[in-house]
Amino acid sequence: MRDVVTVRLRVNGVQYERVVEPRLLLSDFLRESLGLTGTHVGCEHGICGCCTVMVDGLTVRSCLMFAVQSDGAEVKTIEGLAEEGKLHPLQDAFGEHHALQCGFCTPGMLFTALEVLRENPRPTDREIREGIAGTICRCTGYHHIVEAIKAAAQRMAQEPK
Amino acid sequence: MERWVGKSVRRVEDKRLLTGKGQFVDDIKLSGMHHAAVLRSPYPHAIIKSVDTSEALKMPGVRAVLTGEDVARMSSPFLQAVEGPLEYYCIAVDRVRYVGEGVAVVVAEDRYLAEDALPAIRVDYEALPAVVDVEEAMQEGAPILHPKVGTNIINHRDLRYGDPDAAFAQADVIVGAKFFFPKYSSTPMENFAVIAEYEPIEDIITIRSNFQGPFTMHPVSVAALRIAENRLRFIVPPDIGGAFGIKSSMFPQMVMTALAAKKTGVPVKYLEDRAEHLMSSSSGTDRVTYIEVAAKKDGTILGIRKKVMDNVGAYLRSPEPACMYRSTGNQLGAYTTKNLAWDAYVVMTNKCPTGPNRGYGCQQLYFEMERVVDLLADRLKMDPAEIRRKNLIPKDQIPYTTPTGGIYDAGDYLACLDMALEKADYQKLRQEQEKARKEGRLFGIGLATVVDPSVTNIAYITVAYTPEMRASEAFNPKSGSGETAVVKMDPLGQVSVIINTVPEGQGHETVVKQIVADELSISPDDVRVVSGMDTFTRFWSVTTGTYSSRFASVGASAVAMATRTMKEKLFKIAAHRLEARVDDLELVNGAVQVKGAPERKLSIRRIAGLAHWNQGALPPGMEPGIHASYTYNFPCSTSPDADDRVDSSATYSFIADLACVEIDPETGQVEIKKYVTVHDCGKVINPKIVEGQIYGSFVHGLGGAFYEEMAYDESGQYLTGSFVNYMCPTAVESPELDIGHVETPSPLTVLGSKGCGESCTMSVPACLANAVADALKPLEVTVDRLPLRPGDIWQLIQSARQNQASKGESRK
Amino acid sequence: MKPPVFKYRRAGTVEEALSALAEYGGEAKILAGGQSLVPMMNFRLVRPAVLVDINPVQELDYIRVEDGWLRVGARTRQRSLEKSAEVRQSCPLLAEAVKWIGHPQIRNRGTVGGSLVHGDPSAELILVAMLLDAQFIIQGKGKSRTAGPGDFFKDFLTTAVNEDEILAEVSYPMAPPRSGYGFRELCIRHGDFAIVAAAVQLTVDERGRCSEAWVAVAGAGPKPLRIRGAEEALVGSDGSSRVLDAAAARVPEEVDPISDLKGSEAYRREMARVFVRRALEDAWSMVKER
Structure with a gap:
C-alpha cells in the first residue's frame, strides 16, 4: 500500500x-x-x-x-494574482513593457518581482536585478522585465493601499 | 487612417500568459493518459548485450516497457540529410553511443511510478572505448561509433570559391589560428513535451508536442513510424515555452512516445525533465576551426582558408549537417573578399547529437571569422574598426552576390558600423583605454560586424553532396523557403488569420494583427489570429515552421499577400455591387468606396457577409465565401549550382556590435562596461518586439561567451547535468544595451522587413571574445576558445605572465 | 525527476522529531527547509525511507542574544536571519554572509540548521560558523551535547549529528568591541554556490594594533578552513597593507581545493588568497573607522 x-x-x-x-x-x-x-x-x-x-x-x-x-x-x-478580473499592476506593467515572450517563466517571475517590491517599494535597478536573479528567463534578456518592475513600483506607490 | 505596422502594439498573447491561462503541451490531459520515463545510458559507448524488463513490469502502475527490440521491430531508422548506412533509432537498439541515450521506456500511470520502475530494468552493457574530441575522432584508430559507416567522418566537402591559392600567393601577410566554439544550448525554460495517441481503426498516430515544425521532420517521422503520411498528425498548441531552434531538430522522443502509445494502446505523455534536456536533448554544434586569412599590407582581405570540423555528436540527426552549410551563402560574412578555401568535416563523437540553436552555424562562423580579422588588424597594427571599414561591402554594391552564392538583398553596413562607433564614442573609448593601460588595467574594446541571414533555403543542405552526386538521376534536389498563411472572413464578416509559423514567444499573433489591420484598414482588435499547428487541417509544407528567423521575412509576407488576395475578392464583389470598376475603388476605414464618391461604399464586413448569405448576388463565376491562402516563396531560393554556390538564405540582415569590457587582473572576472548593437533588419514592424529579440539573443550570445557549456570529460562522461553547473545568465549578469537601427527595406519581402530573431547570438560571442582579447592584448595571449569563465581568463593571464617571465629570463 | 517514495512524519516538537527518528532507526532523515534535500531526492541521489518534517517545530525557530552569544534555533529560516535587527547588531558578519545564500526564494524556506547539517563545503553559514567558533547544541533522546565547529564538521557533506539526533541550536559569539569584518565571495553568477568565499574578523586594541584575528575560507577544501597562519601573521600587527599581503600569502599553502569546470585547483588556491586579502582590507578599513 x-x-x-x-x-x-x-x-x-x-x-x-x-x-x-x-x-x-x-x-x-x-x-x-x-x-x-x-x-x-x-x-x-x-x-x-x-x-x-x-x-x-x-x-x-x-x-x-x-x-x-x-x-x-x-x-x-x-x-x-489578478483580482476580480483586474490585472495586478505588475501583470499590467509586464504587458506594457514587453517583459514576457514565451511566458513560461512569467508566473514565477511575477511572484519573484512581487516580493521584491513588497520588501523594497522603490528598488534601484541593481536591487531589482539581484532580487529576480533566482528566476531564469531565456527569452527577454531581462531588460524589459526590469523596466516593467520599475513601472509597477511607481504605479503601486501611487495606488491607495 | 491609423497605420499599425511600425508601432509597438501591445501583445495579444500576453493576457493569457500573464494570468496562467497559456496553453502549453503539459497543460493537456487526455483521458486514460499514461506517462513515460526513459532509462538512459550511463555509458558513453557500450554494446547492449541484454535488456531484462521482467522485474520492472511487476512494479506498481507499470503498463509496459518499450525496449530497443520493440523499436527495431516497430520502426525504421531516421532518414538522414546525408544518405548512408548510419542507423539512428529513437532509442538505442544494440549499442549506446552517448551518456543519456535512451535504452528503454517505462509507461506507467504517472511519472512518479514510471521513474520508480527504471532501476528495475536490468541492462547488461559491454563498455567500449569512447571519443569526444572531434580531432581525435577523425584519427586513424579512433573508436568507431558506427561500424557500418566505418568512419566517424560522416560528411566531408573540400569547397573552393574564387581562387584562394592565388590570393594567398599574393598576400603581404597571412595570419591564422585555431579556434574552438563550445557545445551549448539556449535551454528553453520549457523542456520538450510530447503526447502521443494511436487510433488503430484508421491507423492514425497523433503527436502533440512543442515542436517548431512540422518542417521536414514530419516526413522523417512518417518514414520512421512506417505510417502513411496522411495518418500522422502533428499538433502544436498555441504556446511553447521557448524553443530557439533546440525544438526544431528531429526529436526522436516524438517517435519513441508514438511507439509507446502504439504498444500500450493508451495515450502517452513524455515530459523531458531538465536533467534529460541538458544531457540528451539537443544543443548547438561544437566546432574546431583552423583558419588563415591572407591580406594586403593596407588591410584588404584577399582570401580565407580554413579547415572546419563540426562535432555533431553520436548520430547525424536531421537537419545536421546544417550547422556547416546553413551559412554557405554568407560564408565570407560582410567582407568583399572573393576567395575561400573551405575544408569542411562533419564528425561523430560520443556526445549528445546536435542541431539548430539560435544563431546556428553563424555563431561558429563569426567567432572564427571575427577573431581572425582582429588578429589581422593586430598584425598590421590597424584599428579593428579601420580594417572592417576597409573590407565591408559598400552600400552601392548591394544587392551583392557573394562568391558562395548568397545574394545580400539590402543593407547599409558602413552606416551601421559608423552608428555603433558613434554611439560608443569610439575615439574617446580608445583614449580611455590608453589611460587604463598605463595604469595597468585590462580594458578592452571589441567589435563584430556580421551578416545575419534569415529564411533558410532548404537547398543549402545539399551542399553536403558533391556537384556530381547532385547531378545524378537518382538525386532528389531540394530548394525553397515557402510559408503559407490563410485569411478568412466568416459569415458575420469577422477576420481570422491562420498562421503556420508556430511561435514560441516572438509575438507572431500580434504582428499578424498589425499587418492585416493595415491591409484592410481595420483595427487590430478586429483581427483574430490562430496560431499553433495541426498537419491534418493546415496547408503546410516541408519548409513550414519556425526556424532561421523566418517570420518577419516570409511569414509576414505570406500574411500580407494572403490578405491582399482576399482584398482583391472583396474589391471585385464591391465593384459588382457598386457598379464601378475595381480600379476606381479604394479602401478607407474598413469600407470599399468609389474614389471621389465616398457615399458609394460598402463596408468589408458587409461584402464578406454577402459572399456568405447572398451567394446568388456574387459576380458570375465567383466562388462563394471569403478566404484566401497564400504561400510566399523567394525566387532566389534555388538549388546549388555546379560550383556549390547557393543563396542559402532569402534575406540578410546586418549587425555591428561594439563591446567594452574590463577584466579584474587578479580574478579574471569580466565586467561589461558598454555594449552597443546596431541592426539593419529592414523595416521594423513592432519595435518593442524587435528590441525584445535583440535583448534575448544578446543573452544567448553572452551565455556562450562567458557561462554556458555542455561539457564532457575525456572519457565521455557528461559533466553539466543540472542548472547548477550548466549556467544560464541571470538578470545580474545581463547588461543594458545601447541599440540602434538603420532601416534599409528589403526589396524581396512585402513589407521590407527581415529576420531579427537570431540576431545577436551571431555577433555577441565574437564581439565579447574580441573585447576580452583586446583587454588582454598587453599580455600577448590568444583568446581562441569559449566560454571564457573567470578561471579560464585567469589561466590566460597566468600563462602570459609565465611567458613574460621566461622571456625575461632568457634575455638575461 | 520525481522523488522516490517515503513515509512522512510530521513533528510538532523536538521530542516528536526524536521519537520518530528513534522509531525508524537509521532510515529516517530530517526534512527542514528542503532546499538541498529535495533536489537531491528529485534526482534520486538520496532515498530516505522516512522523512521527519520539522518545519512545524516552533521551539527551534528563534533568534536571541544571551550572555554574549547570538543563539539561533536550528529551524530558523535563513530569511529571518537576514532580516533580523538583532543579527545585524550582534553579529553583522553573519547578516552579511546570509545574503549570499542562493536567492530570496531559497532563503524563505532554507533553514539555518539545514544548511549546517548538510555540510556543503562552500556554504556561507558553515564558513561563518567555522570562522567564529560557533557552538552547536545537538539534541538526542533525553540528552544533549555541544560541539565546536572543529568537531561538528567532519568532512564533505558529513557532520557530527548522528542518525538519532537533531541539531537544535547554533550560537555565535557576538562581535567583539573594536572589531571589523569582511566577507567576500567569488561566484560565476549571482546567487551561485561559491567558487571560494572568504570571511575574516579582526579586533584592535587601544593602540590600534590587531589584537585578535579570525580568517576562514570556503570552497577550498572538503570543509571550510580556518587559516591559522594568516591569523598569526595579523595578530600584533598594524594592519598595514604589507601585513595584509603577508597574511593572505599564507592562504594558498593551507587550503586543499579541487578542480572542476568552475575553476581549477590552482585558480581556487589563488582566489582563496585574493578573496582573503580583499576581505582583510574590508575588515581593516572597518576597524579603522570605528
Whole structure:
C-alpha cells in the first residue's frame, strides 16, 4: 500500500482537500491534482524559479516543497494574482513593457518581482536585478522585465493601499 | 487612417500568459493518459548485450516497457540529410553511443511510478572505448561509433570559391589560428513535451508536442513510424515555452512516445525533465576551426582558408549537417573578399547529437571569422574598426552576390558600423583605454560586424553532396523557403488569420494583427489570429515552421499577400455591387468606396457577409465565401549550382556590435562596461518586439561567451547535468544595451522587413571574445576558445605572465 | 525527476522529531527547509525511507542574544536571519554572509540548521560558523551535547549529528568591541554556490594594533578552513597593507581545493588568497573607522 496523506489548504482563496502521496511535489499537486496549470515546471531542482508561488505570503519554489507541507497553508498561484478580473499592476506593467515572450517563466517571475517590491517599494535597478536573479528567463534578456518592475513600483506607490 | 505596422502594439498573447491561462503541451490531459520515463545510458559507448524488463513490469502502475527490440521491430531508422548506412533509432537498439541515450521506456500511470520502475530494468552493457574530441575522432584508430559507416567522418566537402591559392600567393601577410566554439544550448525554460495517441481503426498516430515544425521532420517521422503520411498528425498548441531552434531538430522522443502509445494502446505523455534536456536533448554544434586569412599590407582581405570540423555528436540527426552549410551563402560574412578555401568535416563523437540553436552555424562562423580579422588588424597594427571599414561591402554594391552564392538583398553596413562607433564614442573609448593601460588595467574594446541571414533555403543542405552526386538521376534536389498563411472572413464578416509559423514567444499573433489591420484598414482588435499547428487541417509544407528567423521575412509576407488576395475578392464583389470598376475603388476605414464618391461604399464586413448569405448576388463565376491562402516563396531560393554556390538564405540582415569590457587582473572576472548593437533588419514592424529579440539573443550570445557549456570529460562522461553547473545568465549578469537601427527595406519581402530573431547570438560571442582579447592584448595571449569563465581568463593571464617571465629570463 | 517514495512524519516538537527518528532507526532523515534535500531526492541521489518534517517545530525557530552569544534555533529560516535587527547588531558578519545564500526564494524556506547539517563545503553559514567558533547544541533522546565547529564538521557533506539526533541550536559569539569584518565571495553568477568565499574578523586594541584575528575560507577544501597562519601573521600587527599581503600569502599553502569546470585547483588556491586579502582590507578599513 502506498502511504497517503490528506492535505487541506487554501489556494487563491479556495479551500481544497485532497488525498495524496507524501512525495507529491507541490508543483505537481497544483498542476495535476488541482488543475492549476499556470504554475510551470522548468527544472525541478530549485534553480530556474519558474515554479515560484506564494506560500503564506512568501515566495517558494514549489518543486522543492512536498504538497503535504502546505497543509493548512494559504497558497497563491498565478491564477489568483489578478483580482476580480483586474490585472495586478505588475501583470499590467509586464504587458506594457514587453517583459514576457514565451511566458513560461512569467508566473514565477511575477511572484519573484512581487516580493521584491513588497520588501523594497522603490528598488534601484541593481536591487531589482539581484532580487529576480533566482528566476531564469531565456527569452527577454531581462531588460524589459526590469523596466516593467520599475513601472509597477511607481504605479503601486501611487495606488491607495 | 491609423497605420499599425511600425508601432509597438501591445501583445495579444500576453493576457493569457500573464494570468496562467497559456496553453502549453503539459497543460493537456487526455483521458486514460499514461506517462513515460526513459532509462538512459550511463555509458558513453557500450554494446547492449541484454535488456531484462521482467522485474520492472511487476512494479506498481507499470503498463509496459518499450525496449530497443520493440523499436527495431516497430520502426525504421531516421532518414538522414546525408544518405548512408548510419542507423539512428529513437532509442538505442544494440549499442549506446552517448551518456543519456535512451535504452528503454517505462509507461506507467504517472511519472512518479514510471521513474520508480527504471532501476528495475536490468541492462547488461559491454563498455567500449569512447571519443569526444572531434580531432581525435577523425584519427586513424579512433573508436568507431558506427561500424557500418566505418568512419566517424560522416560528411566531408573540400569547397573552393574564387581562387584562394592565388590570393594567398599574393598576400603581404597571412595570419591564422585555431579556434574552438563550445557545445551549448539556449535551454528553453520549457523542456520538450510530447503526447502521443494511436487510433488503430484508421491507423492514425497523433503527436502533440512543442515542436517548431512540422518542417521536414514530419516526413522523417512518417518514414520512421512506417505510417502513411496522411495518418500522422502533428499538433502544436498555441504556446511553447521557448524553443530557439533546440525544438526544431528531429526529436526522436516524438517517435519513441508514438511507439509507446502504439504498444500500450493508451495515450502517452513524455515530459523531458531538465536533467534529460541538458544531457540528451539537443544543443548547438561544437566546432574546431583552423583558419588563415591572407591580406594586403593596407588591410584588404584577399582570401580565407580554413579547415572546419563540426562535432555533431553520436548520430547525424536531421537537419545536421546544417550547422556547416546553413551559412554557405554568407560564408565570407560582410567582407568583399572573393576567395575561400573551405575544408569542411562533419564528425561523430560520443556526445549528445546536435542541431539548430539560435544563431546556428553563424555563431561558429563569426567567432572564427571575427577573431581572425582582429588578429589581422593586430598584425598590421590597424584599428579593428579601420580594417572592417576597409573590407565591408559598400552600400552601392548591394544587392551583392557573394562568391558562395548568397545574394545580400539590402543593407547599409558602413552606416551601421559608423552608428555603433558613434554611439560608443569610439575615439574617446580608445583614449580611455590608453589611460587604463598605463595604469595597468585590462580594458578592452571589441567589435563584430556580421551578416545575419534569415529564411533558410532548404537547398543549402545539399551542399553536403558533391556537384556530381547532385547531378545524378537518382538525386532528389531540394530548394525553397515557402510559408503559407490563410485569411478568412466568416459569415458575420469577422477576420481570422491562420498562421503556420508556430511561435514560441516572438509575438507572431500580434504582428499578424498589425499587418492585416493595415491591409484592410481595420483595427487590430478586429483581427483574430490562430496560431499553433495541426498537419491534418493546415496547408503546410516541408519548409513550414519556425526556424532561421523566418517570420518577419516570409511569414509576414505570406500574411500580407494572403490578405491582399482576399482584398482583391472583396474589391471585385464591391465593384459588382457598386457598379464601378475595381480600379476606381479604394479602401478607407474598413469600407470599399468609389474614389471621389465616398457615399458609394460598402463596408468589408458587409461584402464578406454577402459572399456568405447572398451567394446568388456574387459576380458570375465567383466562388462563394471569403478566404484566401497564400504561400510566399523567394525566387532566389534555388538549388546549388555546379560550383556549390547557393543563396542559402532569402534575406540578410546586418549587425555591428561594439563591446567594452574590463577584466579584474587578479580574478579574471569580466565586467561589461558598454555594449552597443546596431541592426539593419529592414523595416521594423513592432519595435518593442524587435528590441525584445535583440535583448534575448544578446543573452544567448553572452551565455556562450562567458557561462554556458555542455561539457564532457575525456572519457565521455557528461559533466553539466543540472542548472547548477550548466549556467544560464541571470538578470545580474545581463547588461543594458545601447541599440540602434538603420532601416534599409528589403526589396524581396512585402513589407521590407527581415529576420531579427537570431540576431545577436551571431555577433555577441565574437564581439565579447574580441573585447576580452583586446583587454588582454598587453599580455600577448590568444583568446581562441569559449566560454571564457573567470578561471579560464585567469589561466590566460597566468600563462602570459609565465611567458613574460621566461622571456625575461632568457634575455638575461 | 520525481522523488522516490517515503513515509512522512510530521513533528510538532523536538521530542516528536526524536521519537520518530528513534522509531525508524537509521532510515529516517530530517526534512527542514528542503532546499538541498529535495533536489537531491528529485534526482534520486538520496532515498530516505522516512522523512521527519520539522518545519512545524516552533521551539527551534528563534533568534536571541544571551550572555554574549547570538543563539539561533536550528529551524530558523535563513530569511529571518537576514532580516533580523538583532543579527545585524550582534553579529553583522553573519547578516552579511546570509545574503549570499542562493536567492530570496531559497532563503524563505532554507533553514539555518539545514544548511549546517548538510555540510556543503562552500556554504556561507558553515564558513561563518567555522570562522567564529560557533557552538552547536545537538539534541538526542533525553540528552544533549555541544560541539565546536572543529568537531561538528567532519568532512564533505558529513557532520557530527548522528542518525538519532537533531541539531537544535547554533550560537555565535557576538562581535567583539573594536572589531571589523569582511566577507567576500567569488561566484560565476549571482546567487551561485561559491567558487571560494572568504570571511575574516579582526579586533584592535587601544593602540590600534590587531589584537585578535579570525580568517576562514570556503570552497577550498572538503570543509571550510580556518587559516591559522594568516591569523598569526595579523595578530600584533598594524594592519598595514604589507601585513595584509603577508597574511593572505599564507592562504594558498593551507587550503586543499579541487578542480572542476568552475575553476581549477590552482585558480581556487589563488582566489582563496585574493578573496582573503580583499576581505582583510574590508575588515581593516572597518576597524579603522570605528
